[in-house]
Amino acid sequence: MxxxxxxxxxxxxxxxxxxxxxxxxxxxxxxxxxxxxxxxxxxxxxxxxxxxxxxRLARLAEEGAAAYDLERGPDLYGDGIVADLEERTAALLGAEAAAFFPTGTMAQQVALRCWAGRTGSPVVALHPLSHPERHERGALTHVSGVRTVHPTGAPRPPTAEEVRELDEPFGTLLLELPLRDAGFVLPTWDELTETVAAARERDAVVHFDGARLWECTAHFGRTLPEIADLADSVYVSFYKSLGGLSGAALAGPEDFVEEARAWRHRYGGQLFQQWPAALAALVGLERELxxxxxxxxxxxxxxxxxxxxxxxxxxxxxxxxxxxxxxxxxxxxxxxxxxxxxxxxxxxxxxxxxxxxxxxxxxxxxxxxxxxxxxxxxxxxxxxxxxxxxxxxxxxxxxxx
Incomplete structure (x- = not known):
C-alpha cells in the first residue's frame, strides 16, 4: 500500500x-x-x-492454489504448511534454518534475547529510529531484559567508524535494512560490509532487522543469500512488501533457530493453526518477491x-x-x-x-x-x-x- x-x-x-x-x-x-x-x-x-x-478467503484460495497444494491438511503447532514455509524461507535466504513467528516484534525480541545469552551481554547497539526502539513500547527492555545503545543519531544507517568508536561495550549490533523511519535508506554494499566487520572487531554478533530485506537486492546488487550471509541472524516479514496477512521468520544457524523455537513457545508464539498466514506468505513469495x-x-x-x-x-x-x-x-x-x-x-x-x-x-x-x-x-x-x-x-x- x-x-x-x-x-x-x-x-x-x-x-x-x-x-x-x-x-x-x-x-x-x-x-x-x-x-x-x-x-x-x-x-x-x-x-x-x-x-x-x-x-478475501476466496481470493486466498484462488491465489494459494498456484503456490501450495491445497489438498493437504492444515498445520498443527507449526508442522505442515508452516514447516514448508520455514524451509522455503531458509532456502531463499541461504540460511541453515528458519522459524515462523506470528509477529516480527516477537521474532526480534527472541533473536536478541538468544544472542544476549550466547554473548553474555544484554546490550544491543541499534539506531534510535529502528523499529524496536520506536514502535514496540519498550518491549526489548520491559519484556526481554535487553538494554540498547545508539552508535549514531543521524537519520541514516550507522557507519563502521561509529560502531568502532561507540563508547560502551555491546554484544549485538542490530541493523535495520532499510531504515524505514529515516526514509527507507540503505548503506552501500561496501559500507554495509565495513559496518559488519567493525562489529566483529568488537566481538559482537550482527542481526539484520530485515522486515523489508526482500526489496534490497537491486540497491546492493547482491542476492538475498549474499546479503543474509553477512549477519548471524535475519528477521524478515511476510506482510510488508509481500502482501501477506501477517507473520515473520527468523533465520540463521540450526542451533540458534532451535533455541529461538523454544523461546517462541515461552513467548506464546506456538499457535495451534497458522495456515492462512502461511499460505498468504507463500503467495507473496511466489507473486511479489x-x-x-x-x-x-x-x-x-x-x-x-x-x-x-x-x-x-x-x-x-x-x-x-x-x-x-x-x-x-x-x-x-x-x-x-x-x-x-x-x-x-x-x-x-x-x-x-x-x-x-x-x-x-x-x-x-x-x-x-x-x-x-x-x-x-x-x-x-x-x-x-x-x-x-x-x-x-x-x-x-x-x-x-
Missing part, C-alpha cells in the same frame, strides 16, 4: 494528524479514508485490506517525476527523500499542515478516483508534513506524465487559489 501502513499506524491516537477534520469521529475519518483509497481506480500500490471475509526489483526501479521514475512536478508548481519548499529511492518506498515532505494534505488526498480519491498520496503526518515542526510513497504493481502503469498530472490535481486541492 502507498505509505505501507502509515495511514493508520502513524496517525495520532485520535486520528487527528491524518484525518480530514470536521466533527467526524476518528473511526468515521478512518472509514472515509479507507473507502476513498480502496475505491479509487488508479493508485501506485494496493490499498488497505478491503472487502468481506468471504471475498520476483517483482520487487521492478517496483524499485519504477519508484526512481516516480520520485523523479514528483521532484520535477513540485519544482514546476512553485511549491516554496519540498523534499523527495531519498532523491533516488533505495527501494520501492520513499518519503515526500511538503510545507503544509498534515490534515490539509490528507484531506486533499481523500478528496482526490473520491472525486477523481486517483490515489497519489495517502495519509500525511507531522513528525517534525508543525506545518511541515511527510508521507510515505510505495510503488508496486498498480504503479507500473504510471508514466512520468501521469505522476505530474495527478500531482497537479492534488496541489490544486491543497492550494485552491
Amino acid at each position: 502507498s505509505g505501507d501502513t502509515v495511514d493508520e499506524a502513524h496517525a495520532g491516537p485520535d486520528g487527528s494528524s491524518a484525518g480530514p477534520g470536521g466533527s467526524a469521529s476518528p473511526e468515521e475519518r478512518r472509514a472515509r479514508r479507507a473507502a476513498a483509497w480502496n475505491g479509487a481506480r488508479r493508485r501506485l500500490s494496493e490499498g488497505l485490506p478491503a472487502g468481506t471475509i468471504a471475498g 520476483p517483482r520487487l526489483p521492478e517496483y524499485a526501479a519504477h519508484a526512481k521514475a516516480v520520485a523523479g517525476a514528483l521532484r520535477e512536478g513540485l519544482a514546476e508548481a512553485g511549491v516554496p519548499w519540498f523534499r523527495v527523500h531519498p532523491e533516488e529511492p533505495h527501494t520501492h518506498q520513499f518519503q515526500v515532505w511538503l510545507p503544509y499542515d498534515a490534515e490539509v494534505l490528507t484531506e486533499a488526498a481523500v478528496r482526490q480519491a473520491e472525486e477523481d478516483g486517483t490515489v497519489l498520496f495517502r495519509a500525511w503526518r507531522e513528525p517534525g515542526p508543525p506545518g511541515l508534513a511527510m508521507t510515505e510513497v510505495t510503488v508496486a504493481a498498480p504503479g507500473l502503469a504510471w508514466g512520468p506524465g501521469d505522476v505530474r498530472e495527478a500531482l497537479s490535481a492534488f496541489l490544486a486541492r491543497v492550494r485552491p487559489d
Whole structure:
C-alpha cells in the first residue's frame, strides 16, 4: 500500500494528524479514508485490506492454489504448511534454518534475547529510529531484559567508524535494512560490509532487522543469500512488501533457530493453526518477491517525476527523500499542515478516483508534513506524465487559489 501502513499506524491516537477534520469521529475519518483509497481506480500500490471475509478467503484460495497444494491438511503447532514455509524461507535466504513467528516484534525480541545469552551481554547497539526502539513500547527492555545503545543519531544507517568508536561495550549490533523511519535508506554494499566487520572487531554478533530485506537486492546488487550471509541472524516479514496477512521468520544457524523455537513457545508464539498466514506468505513469495526489483526501479521514475512536478508548481519548499529511492518506498515532505494534505488526498480519491498520496503526518515542526510513497504493481502503469498530472490535481486541492 502507498505509505505501507502509515495511514493508520502513524496517525495520532485520535486520528487527528491524518484525518480530514470536521466533527467526524476518528473511526468515521478512518472509514472515509479507507473507502476513498480502496475505491479509487488508479493508485501506485494496493490499498488497505478491503472487502468481506468471504471475498478475501476466496481470493486466498484462488491465489494459494498456484503456490501450495491445497489438498493437504492444515498445520498443527507449526508442522505442515508452516514447516514448508520455514524451509522455503531458509532456502531463499541461504540460511541453515528458519522459524515462523506470528509477529516480527516477537521474532526480534527472541533473536536478541538468544544472542544476549550466547554473548553474555544484554546490550544491543541499534539506531534510535529502528523499529524496536520506536514502535514496540519498550518491549526489548520491559519484556526481554535487553538494554540498547545508539552508535549514531543521524537519520541514516550507522557507519563502521561509529560502531568502532561507540563508547560502551555491546554484544549485538542490530541493523535495520532499510531504515524505514529515516526514509527507507540503505548503506552501500561496501559500507554495509565495513559496518559488519567493525562489529566483529568488537566481538559482537550482527542481526539484520530485515522486515523489508526482500526489496534490497537491486540497491546492493547482491542476492538475498549474499546479503543474509553477512549477519548471524535475519528477521524478515511476510506482510510488508509481500502482501501477506501477517507473520515473520527468523533465520540463521540450526542451533540458534532451535533455541529461538523454544523461546517462541515461552513467548506464546506456538499457535495451534497458522495456515492462512502461511499460505498468504507463500503467495507473496511466489507473486511479489520476483517483482520487487521492478517496483524499485519504477519508484526512481516516480520520485523523479514528483521532484520535477513540485519544482514546476512553485511549491516554496519540498523534499523527495531519498532523491533516488533505495527501494520501492520513499518519503515526500511538503510545507503544509498534515490534515490539509490528507484531506486533499481523500478528496482526490473520491472525486477523481486517483490515489497519489495517502495519509500525511507531522513528525517534525508543525506545518511541515511527510508521507510515505510505495510503488508496486498498480504503479507500473504510471508514466512520468501521469505522476505530474495527478500531482497537479492534488496541489490544486491543497492550494485552491
